Amino acid sequence: MDSPEYPGFATRAIHAGAPSTRPGGAQGDVVSPIHLSSTFRLDEVPDVSLMDLDPSHGEYLYSRLGNPTRQVLEERIASLTGGTHGFAFGSGTGAVLTTVLASAQAGDAIVAFDDLYGGSLKLLDQLAEERLEMDVNLVDARDESKVAAAIDDDTALVLMETPTNPLLHLCDISAIADLTEQHGVPLAVDNTFSSPYFQQPLDLGADIVIHSTTKYLNGHSDGLGGAIATNDDDLAEQIGFLQRVGLGNPMAPFDAYMVLRGMKTLAARMDIHQRNAMGIAEYLHGHEGVRRVRYPGHESHPQYDLASEQMGGFGGVLSFELDGDASHARRFLEALEVFSLGVSLGGVESLIELPASMTHESIDEEVRIDRGITETLIRVSVGIEEFDDLIRDLERGFAAAFGE
Numbered sequence: 001m002d003s004p005e006y007p008g009f010a011t012r013a014i015h016a017g018a019p020s021t022r023p024g025g026a027q028g029d030v031v032s033p034i035h036l037s038s039t040f041r042l043d044e045v046p047d048v049s050l051m052d053l054d055p056s057h058g059e060y061l062y063s064r065l066g067n068p069t070r071q072v073l074e075e076r077i078a079s080l081t082g083g084t085h086g087f088a089f090g091s092g093t094g095a096v097l098t099t100v101l102a103s104a105q106a107g108d109a110i111v112a113f114d115d116l117y118g119g120s121l122k123l124l125d126q127l128a129e130e131r132l133e134m135d136v137n138l139v140d141a142r143d144e145s146k147v148a149a150a151i152d153d154d155t156a157l158v159l160m161e162t163p164t165n166p167l168l169h170l171c172d173i174s175a176i177a178d179l180t181e182q183h184g185v186p187l188a189v190d191n192t193f194s195s196p197y198f199q200q201p202l203d204l205g206a207d208i209v210i211h212s213t214t215k216y217l218n219g220h221s222d223g224l225g226g227a228i229a230t231n232d233d234d235l236a237e238q239i240g241f242l243q244r245v246g247l248g249n250p251m252a253p254f255d256a257y258m259v260l261r262g263m264k265t266l267a268a269r270m271d272i273h274q275r276n277a278m279g280i281a282e283y284l285h286g287h288e289g290v291r292r293v294r295y296p297g298h299e300s301h302p303q304y305d306l307a308s309e310q311m312g313g314f315g316g317v318l319s320f321e322l323d324g325d326a327s328h329a330r331r332f333l334e335a336l337e338v339f340s341l342g343v344s345l346g347g348v349e350s351l352i353e354l355p356a357s358m359t360h361e362s363i364d365e366e367v368r369i370d371r372g373i374t375e376t377l378i379r380v381s382v383g384i385e386e387f388d389d390l391i392r393d394l395e396r397g398f399a400a401a402f403g404e
Contacts, residue, residue, distance in 0.1 A: 009080065009197060010267035016079035017072035017260075034257040035068040051241070065244050069253040073260050074227075077217075080196040080263070081209050083229030085236035087243050088251035088259070092192065092212025095226030096120050097127070098247060099188045099208055100157065102238035106133040108156035111147060113171060114138035115164040115371060117190065118360040124159075141171040142303065148179050155183065160206075161190035162199075163307075166319045166355045166379040167372050168294040170303040173310055177205025186235060192216070192346075197270040198313035207232050213251075213259045215346030216316075219269055223258040225251045269348065269384060273316025276390060277382040283391055284320050289328075289398050291321040291376070317345055319355075319379045326375040328401040329354055333378070335400030338385060338393035345381030350390060352380050 007015070017032065040060040046053065053059040055066030056075065063070075070088050078086030089095045100123070104110055112124060121138075128134040139146045141160055151158065158180050162171045173189060180187040188208035189201035195216040201209045211217055213225035230236050243250050251259075274297070281295035293300060296307035297314030307314060322328050333341050339352040343359050353359060356375050360368055382390070 012076070012079045013266050014264045016076040032069060032072045032257065032260055034253050035063075036253055038063045051244070063253065064248055064250060067250070067253050067256070069260070070251055070256040073251070073256040076260065076263060077211075077227045078229050080266075081191075081211075081229040082196075082200050082202045082231075083209065084231050085229065085233075085239070087228045087236075087239050088213065088256055089226040089228070089243065090249050090251055090255075091224050092210070092214060092226035093119050093123060094247070094249045095210050095212070095228050096123060096159075096190070098239055098242045098249070099159070099210060099228060100124075100128055100134075101242055101246070102235060103186050103188070103208075104128075104134055104156035107135075107154070109135040109137060109152065109154040110157045110159060111137045111139060111150045111155055112159040113141040113161050113164060113169075115140075115167055115169050116159070116161050117165045117192075118355075118363055120159075120161070120190070122362055141176065142169055144172055144175045144179065147171075147176055151179060151183050151185060155185050158185055158187045159190075160187065161192075163193045163296055163315070163317070165193065165317075166359065166377065168193075168296055168301070168317070168319060170296060170306050170310075172306055173201050173204040173206055180207075181205070186232070193317050194311060194313075194315050195266065195270055195346075197267055198274075198315055199311045202229065202231060204310060207235060212346075214344060216270065216273075217266065217346075218259045218262040219266065219346060219348060220258075220262055221344065221347035221349065221351075223255045223262075225255050225259055270313065270316070272384040273382055274313050276384065276387050277316045277318055277380075278314070279387050280380065280382055280390060280394070281318050283394070284318075287398070289323055289402050291323040293320045294318060316382045317380065318382065319377055321374060322376040322378065322401065324376055324401065329376045329378060332397040332401035335397045336393050337396065338389050339380070339397075345379075347381070348384050350381060350383035350385060352378060355379050 055071040060066050074086035124136045129136045137150045139150045186207040189206040190210045192212045208230045211227040281298045284290045284293045295318035339350045342351050
């Protein structure tokens with residue numbers, strides 16, 4: 001996507017957006033301003049449907065329907081993900097819900113990766129299946145033949161995540177895209193862990209790409225949000241209707257401003273996240289207190305070849321299992337000082353958590369353990385601090401856990 005006619009990723013992360021409102025617009029703002037107004041004054045009575053107003057041409061009526069700050073963000077998201085349509089939402093979960101409702105209805109079936117983010121699994125279970133009467137089929141998508149076997153005439157959506165949270169499993173986006181194309185079913189991919197800097201699902205054949213902007217796109221742990229991008233005009237129409245009217249869940253202007261600010265340094269941040277994560281994966285792989293390390297960029301990962309093929313980099317998230325029990329994990333985590341014990345990921349600061357007790361606690365224990373989310377599995381979102389400081393902090397944790 002980088003060419004003289006199509007500026008490079010880092011340039012688009014700073015400059016992409018509607019010409020009327022991006023930096024260098026009418027007022028000469030270097031930073032896109034925050035438009036907090038909930039409504040906009042019109043020069044004349046509109047002669048088109050409110051849904052036909054075009055924010056990219058400065059046609060604004062009401063901020064739920066279109067807002068100049070959000071418009072810049074949505075165009076920037078589309079640019080960075082290789083899409084023609086971008087949408088920003090109040091949360092990543094809101095983006096997942098909108099994807100489901102734009103594709104499926106009561107009686108339809110959804111095929112999904114069984115290792116999706118816990119919040120997505122809960123949404124599929126307690127909302128899509130129990131309340132909206134959709135048939136949700138969870139499969140181990142590491143094997144695309146299992147995805148193929150699950151798709152039938154009732155399937156309305158295939159929902160993937162790669163790498164997954166917290167086990168860092170991968171699925172072959174191109175192979176699954178071939179399957180969904182054969183069946184005329186949209187493929188949606190949650191690309192939060194990789195960010196568009198390291199992976200481009202739309203280029204690999206997906207119809208929809210989803211991001212929690214709370215994570216790497218914002219990058220500073222100070223704003224909630226979600227995003228969808230697509231090249232499909234029909235899906236874009238359904239997504240836009242749900243965002244502005246059906247669900248009314250667009251991102252607020254201030255949060256859009258914060259994501260725009262964060263995205264300017266996305267390329268620079270991701271390189272440091274990856275460098276630190278790779279170094280920590282190497283350190284943990286040889287440690288006697290560690291049973292197993294999961295990082296797509298480490299050669300010990302069983303899907304390392306696939307990661308190298310479909311990803312442009314491996315991101316800043318890894319997980320590992322302590323060679324001990326829950327008490328060892330607790331002592332390890334509570335002794336850390338540089339790593340903050342907390343949920344979420346993708347910020348400049350390093351975060352660490354125990355999925356079995358935190359992000360995935362709501363999943364049935366037997367199911368959780370069967371999938372590999374044990375009481376000693378620790379997930380790490382590696383920040384951009386000094387690498388040596390991160391290693392010293394991990395050594396502090398191991399000393400507390402094992403009395404070293």
